Amino acid sequence: MPAATSLLPTAATVPSQAPAFSGWLDRRNGTLCADGVALSQIAVEVGTPFYCYSxxxxxxxxxxxxxxxxxxxxxxxxxxxxxxxxxxxxxxxxxxxxxxxxxxxxxxxxxxxxxxxxxxxxxxxxxxxxxxxxxxxxxxxxxxxxxxxxxxxxxxxxxxxxxxxxxxxxxxxxxxxxxxxxxxxxxxxxxxxxxxxxxxxxxxxxxxxxxxxxxxxxxxxxxxxxxxxxxxxxxxxxxxxxxxxxxxxxxxxxxxxxxxxxxxxxxxxxxxxxxxxxxxxxxxxxxxxxxxxxxxxxxAAPAGVLVTEVTYLKESSGADFAVIDAAMNDLMRPALYDAHHAAVPIHAPRPGSGPAWRLVGPVCESSDDFGSYPNLGPLEPGDLLVFGSAGAYGATMSSTYNSRPLVPEVMVDDGRFRLIRKRAEMDLFLELEKPSDWVAAANGVNVAE
Known part of the structure; x- marks a missing residue:
């Protein structure tokens, strides 16, 4: 097995600390792995965005x-x-x-x-x-x-x-x-x-x-x-x-x-x-x-990450935007609490400094903005990114705003992974919204009595 380079000390050695990326995430042959499982492999299996917990x-x-x-x-x-x-x-x-x-x-x-x-x-x-x-x-x-x-x-x-x-x-x-x-x-x-x-x-x-x-x-x-x-x-x-x-x-x-x-x-x-x-x-x-x-x-926060894919790159009035497929409905904390979640590329960063990317989602709100990230290096559409410290108040606060499906959740453990919540596709929500029969109003009657 190739040598693994840990990003930061493990949760076991520094239990009171919660860096953005604990030791369960490491790079193997340049690819970020979670408890020994390549996050890119999980992305192929379940699609992006998704939450991953250790x-x-x-x-x-x-x-x-x-x-x-x-x-x-x-x-x-x-x-x-x-x-x-x-x-x-x-x-x-x-x-x-x-x-x-x-x-x-x-x-x-x-x-x-x-x-x-x-x-x-x-x-x-x-x-x-x-x-x-x-x-x-x-x-x-x-x-x-x-x-x-x-x-x-x-x-x-x-x-x-x-x-x-x-x-x-x-x-x-x-x-x-x-x-x-x-x-x-x-x-x-x-x-x-x-x-x-x-x-x-x-x-x-x-x-x-x-x-x-x-x-x-x-x-x-x-x-x-x-x-x-x-x-x-x-x-x-x-x-x-x-x-x-x-x-x-x-x-x-x-x-x-x-x-x-x-x-x-x-x-x-x-x-x-x-x-x-x-x-x-x-x-x-x-x-x-x-x-x-x-x-x-x-x-829970240090035990989870949110994985997302870069969809488009956009320059506007001097700002460099990377539009990603995760949005404020998937991770609400930045929009709600002005929270900042550290992010890194899943694959080894390309050579060069790159701009200070503003990571933004596709939801039709200006608050769908994860902030500025100066250390991601050059990005291209299709790149995978991971947000750290996302195991708490992430999936549990998510919604279907803009009719976006709830994203999958995955758990990893000792070189294995399994799906622990399927992607909630629109068919499910459309079924829930099928109308029932009309009920005539009880005119002049206090139905609570």
């Missing part, structure tokens, strides 16, 4: 994080919204990882992937009555309560079912995580959680409600957090709140510390895992509570 990196990331936090009594729940593919979830479930969900659909995915119900936590501000009933029927570990109205609804449903719902109150500690405004969740103007000053009275009230088993508190302050200081502020406030509740004679048995741990970049290291675990220990470690965290991007 099962070994998923396992390595979870194992490294669990090893860091388990000595301080912390369990790990994967944030399913980051990547909800059943095969990805199954990799984590087999390792004993729990799941953090925010919808009934994610609940069914977590269960179908083999996660026991008692390892699933239900978060989110808009749980429907049907979702709450289903969560209680299957026996989820915990429901995180985001508002007074939701608390009353859960209590009502559980009481009617003859059950006590296991709940935690999500605290909004008014902590700015210092990240993008659209992924900050714990400022006082956020839609998430209950203001920290309102918690003591509400906790006492909830503890007396017959349909509830009030177990503790939850907090989540945002995503892609590169500094440990916001975590320390939020968790210190949570610890003070626990002491206040206990002084009032209330029981606090669990703390859900949320996710948001950043993955870093080529120029900015991710937070150190040992320091992260130490911050947990120093803030809430002496409270005797069962602790859990809910990372998503940290676990």
């Amino acid at each position: 099962a070994s990196v998923l396992r390595q990331r979870y194992t490294a994080l669990a090893a860091a936090v388990s000595p301080v009594g912390v369990s790990v729940c994967f944030a399913v919204k980051a990547n909800s593919n059943l095969n990805v979830l199954a990799e984590f479930a087999r390792l004993g990882c729990g799941m953090d969900i925010v919808s009934g659909g994610e609940m069914e995915r977590a269960l179908a992937a083999g996660t026991p119900a008692e390892r699933i936590i239900f978060s989110g501000v808009g749980k429907t009555r049907d979702e709450i009933r289903r969560a209680l029927e299957v026996g989820l570990h915990q429901i995180n309560i985001e508002s007074v109205a939701e608390l009353e609804t859960v209590a009502e449903i559980a009481h009617a079912m003859g059950l006590r719902a296991p709940v935690a109150l999500r605290v909004n500690p008014d902590v700015d995580a210092g990240t993008h405004a659209k992924i900050t969740t714990a400022r006082k103007d956020s839609k998430f959680g209950i203001a920290i000053g309102e918690i003591p009275a509400l906790y006492a009230r909830a503890s007396a409600m017959p349909g509830l088993e009030v177990l503790g508190l939850a907090v989540h302050i945002g995503s892609q957090i590169q500094s440990l200081a916001p975590f320390q502020r939020a968790w210190s406030a949570l610890a003070d709140l626990v002491r206040e509740l206990r002084d009032a004679g209330l029981t606090v048995a669990r703390l859900d510390l949320g996710g948001g741990l950043g993955i870093g970049s080529e120029t900015e290291p991710a937070p150190d895992l040992e320091a992260y675990a130490r911050t947990i220990a120093e803030t809430v470690g002496d409270l005797g509570c069962a602790l859990n965290i809910e990372p998503g991007r940290w676990l």
Whole structure:
């Protein structure tokens, strides 16, 4: 076998870092391979664009994080919204990882992937009555309560079912995580959680409600957090709140510390895992509570890439555009969060510097722009490119905007690959949109009565 040149250190040797291209990607005879499989071979089999995930990196990331936090009594729940593919979830479930969900659909995915119900936590501000009933029927570990109205609804449903719902109150500690405004969740103007000053009275009230088993508190302050200081502020406030509740004679048995741990970049290291675990220990470690965290991007992003093909080259007003077949509907983060995903050619770059290419997609929106890439070298139509750190909030946020099909997902592991989501061609969507028979309006009748 030809010698393999690793692009960057492996996830195993640098578990707290998440460079754009971890060691599961290397060049063999000039061609980029994923866990020993040429990405160009996969492109021939499934077409472009497609997502590719490394099962070994998923396992390595979870194992490294669990090893860091388990000595301080912390369990790990994967944030399913980051990547909800059943095969990805199954990799984590087999390792004993729990799941953090925010919808009934994610609940069914977590269960179908083999996660026991008692390892699933239900978060989110808009749980429907049907979702709450289903969560209680299957026996989820915990429901995180985001508002007074939701608390009353859960209590009502559980009481009617003859059950006590296991709940935690999500605290909004008014902590700015210092990240993008659209992924900050714990400022006082956020839609998430209950203001920290309102918690003591509400906790006492909830503890007396017959349909509830009030177990503790939850907090989540945002995503892609590169500094440990916001975590320390939020968790210190949570610890003070626990002491206040206990002084009032209330029981606090669990703390859900949320996710948001950043993955870093080529120029900015991710937070150190040992320091992260130490911050947990120093803030809430002496409270005797069962602790859990809910990372998503940290676990999955470095394990995935998006492969795309150059369709056209275009020069316009001094800008050099490379039009690719991946678009904002396939990878939303650049358009939504101004995120930048590093990119490299799958085949060895051609000699010469080449221009600073702007990679843009075919969707009819100016925001379908992945940014400027000065180091790709000369490009030609038909070249394959790969975007790094795409294993989280990529496929799971994709859409069929402009009537573009959902792209395939592939998993690689030890020199093998398999398709884990087929390309959703238009025939499927056209079938879903076949009209049913007309139904006459119930004139003057309130159908809700």
